[in-house]
Amino acid sequence: MVLPTANVSERLYAPPSLAISTVIFSIRNGTVDQDEPGLGELWLPLVRRTRPPYVDRWALPGGPIAWDESLEDAAHRNLHETTQLRPRYLEQLYAFGAVERSPDLRVVSIVYWALVQADEAAKATEGDNVSWFAADDVPRLAFDHNEIVEYALWRLRTKVEYSTIAHNFLGETFTLAQLREVYEAVLGRRIDPANFRRQMRASKDLVATDQTVTGGKHRPPRLYRFGETEAPQTTPPSSSTL
Amino acid sequence: MVLPTANVSERLYAPPSLAISTVIFSIRNGTVDQDEPGLGELWLPLVRRTRPPYVDRWALPGGPIAWDESLEDAAHRNLHETTQLRPRYLEQLYAFGAVERSPDLRVVSIVYWALVQADEAAKATEGDNVSWFAADDVPRLAFDHNEIVEYALWRLRTKVEYSTIAHNFLGETFTLAQLREVYEAVLGRRIDPANFRRQMRASKDLVATDQTVTGGKHRPPRLYRFGETEAPQTTPPSSSTL
DNA sequence: GCAAAAGTGTTTCCCGTACACCCATGC
DNA sequence: GCATGGGTGTACGGGAAACACTTTTGC
Numbered sequence: 001m002v003l004p005t006a007n008v009s010e011r012l013y014a015p016p017s018l019a020i021s022t023v024i025f026s027i028r029n030g031t032v033d034q035d036e037p038g039l040g041e042l043w044l045p046l047v048r049r050t051r052p053p054y055v056d057r058w059a060l061p062g063g064p065i066a067w068d069e070s071l072e073d074a075a076h077r078n079l080h081e082t083t084q085l086r087p088r089y090l091e092q093l094y095a096f097g098a099v100e101r102s103p104d105l106r107v108v109s110i111v112y113w114a115l116v117q118a119d120e121a122a123k124a125t126e127g128d129n130v131s132w133f134a135a136d137d138v139p140r141l142a143f144d145h146n147e148i149v150e151y152a153l154w155r156l157r158t159k160v161e162y163s164t165i166a167h168n169f170l171g172e173t174f175t176l177a178q179l180r181e182v183y184e185a186v187l188g189r190r191i192d193p194a195n196f197r198r199q200m201r202a203s204k205d206l207v208a209t210d211q212t213v214t215g216g217k218h219r220p221p222r223l224y225r226f227g228e229t230e231a232p233q234t235t236p237p238s239s240s241t242l
Numbered sequence: 243m244v245l246p247t248a249n250v251s252e253r254l255y256a257p258p259s260l261a262i263s264t265v266i267f268s269i270r271n272g273t274v275d276q277d278e279p280g281l282g283e284l285w286l287p288l289v290r291r292t293r294p295p296y297v298d299r300w301a302l303p304g305g306p307i308a309w310d311e312s313l314e315d316a317a318h319r320n321l322h323e324t325t326q327l328r329p330r331y332l333e334q335l336y337a338f339g340a341v342e343r344s345p346d347l348r349v350v351s352i353v354y355w356a357l358v359q360a361d362e363a364a365k366a367t368e369g370d371n372v373s374w375f376a377a378d379d380v381p382r383l384a385f386d387h388n389e390i391v392e393y394a395l396w397r398l399r400t401k402v403e404y405s406t407i408a409h410n411f412l413g414e415t416f417t418l419a420q421l422r423e424v425y426e427a428v429l430g431r432r433i434d435p436a437n438f439r440r441q442m443r444a445s446k447d448l449v450a451t452d453q454t455v456t457g458g459k460h461r462p463p464r465l466y467r468f469g470e471t472e473a474p475q476t477t478p479p480s481s482s483t484l
Numbered sequence: 485g486c487a488a489a490a491g492t493g494t495t496t497c498c499c500g501t502a503c504a505c506c507c508a509t510g511c
Numbered sequence: 512g513c514a515t516g517g518g519t520g521t522a523c524g525g526g527a528a529a530c531a532c533t534t535t536t537g538c
Contacts, residue, residue, distance in 0.1 A: 015259070015308075018350060067256060095313060176490085192529070192530085193491085197491070216488085217537040419516080436502090436503080439519090458509075459510040
């Protein structure tokens with residue numbers, strides 16, 4: 001390990017300091033592929049580092065935790081500061097605390113992951129130092145952030161299969177086709193519309209509205225909404241679906 | 243919020259400090275009940291607090307993180323210091339960071355949960371300030387530790403149903419009856435021995451040894467072992483089954 | 485009418501549960 | 512032999528996957 005500056009020893013031997021980071025997922029329409037038309041893709045925002053270490057590398061949004069905000073509040077604030085967005089779902093991912101994960105300081109990062117609405121993410125900030133990347137094709141990141149992204153992706157994909165979080169990529173109401181496209185984008189494979197419909201309708205939290213969507217050149221689909229039947233505990237008490 | 247000492251403001255407005263805690267599970271033979279004979283029970287060690295806040299209350303074992311040890315190492319060390327035991331399974335549970343979870347200092351606790359071998363736990367330290375309690379009947383604890391225990395219990399019970407961690411309550415080799423008793427103790431219900439056997443044998447990580455156990459007044463059961471077929475990712479890269 | 489997606493019905497297969505039954509040991 | 516748990520066989524039922532089919536819209 002390199003010891004770059006003069007007062008290193010003070011910092012090195014100090015107790016670990018604390019930070020939060022966020023992995024923020026959204027969905028974009030897939031590149032129009034000839035073979036597999038219109039399968040959506042997961043995207044996430046990264047920030048370019050302007051200070052050492054890892055200057056100019058892309059990294060996850062993150063920062064320190066204020067003395068008077070909870071971890072979740074800090075993640076929420078951080079997410080909003082970098083993307084101007086409010087997540088529809090936010091959950092703690094993991095605390096990363098390997099000794100050598102940052103070259104000089106010892107930092108423990110508590111990482112959150114979030115889902116943001118697709119159409120809102122489309123009009124989100126994208127400046128010099130914030131940019132969105134396809135989740136399956138992120139560049140080499142600062143620190144251990146590539147591992148973190150991989151783990152968040154794994155968690156998202158697993159959780160989508162046994163829970164009902166997927167609708168958080170969409171707005172308040174949505175058609176079953178839209179919801180299915182979300183599942184297809186996250187899982188990366190086609191899903192049978194007929195069976196998908198039955199599974200979803202079995203969910204009991206999914207309630208049909210009395211509205212339909214006209215304008216398509218086919219039978220108008222019904223709009224659905226997710227009722228707030230409090231989900232069974234899959235995360236600790238403090239966390240919830242916002 | 244009470245401000246107890248002179249230099250409080252410095253501490254209150256300082257960034258959150260970091261600690262780890264551990265929820266350590268083991269299994270004890272159930273109290274011999276007439277109706278339901280011999281269903282095992284989950285037990286966990288607690289430590290009596292000797293300093294404010296919450297003097298004399300029971301609490302989870304825990305402490306600070308050294309500058310040169312990983313979170314997992316810190317949990318491991320802490321566990322060993324309080325129980326003289328080495329866990330057979332150790333996994334991060336959650337980072338608890340509500341602002342008011344400790345009355346004066348702001349502390350973020352990264353909590354690990356562990357499984358220790360039943361017969362080793364039996365001969366573990368149990369002094370004035372360390373004592374084991376039935377997991378379903380813990381007293382009122384310091385801080386938010388009751389919530390933490392509840393969440394760890396929930397996680398243990400859920401994970402036992404979809405993974406193969408349960409054998410970590412036992413030694414290297416074990417009979418299927420012993421393994422079944424572990425499941426019964428954790429889940430709190432009887433399990434059909436015939437179906438249990440088939441499910442386990444399907445696991446493919448479970449390998450039969452060529453030994454059997456004699457001495458029972460019945461057909462001698464075979465001993466099994468868990469092969470190290472690296473489990474599919476259910477925890478981040480850093481974590482593993484020790 | 486025709487295309488296209490919404491929505492329904494039906495069959496098949498797999499897997500978990502229930503439970504009857506046989507096997508090997510100690511006494 | 513008999514009791515006791517180890518271990519096997521088998522039938523039932525619910526749910527997921529595959530896919531044929533009907534419905535409702537725009538053009």
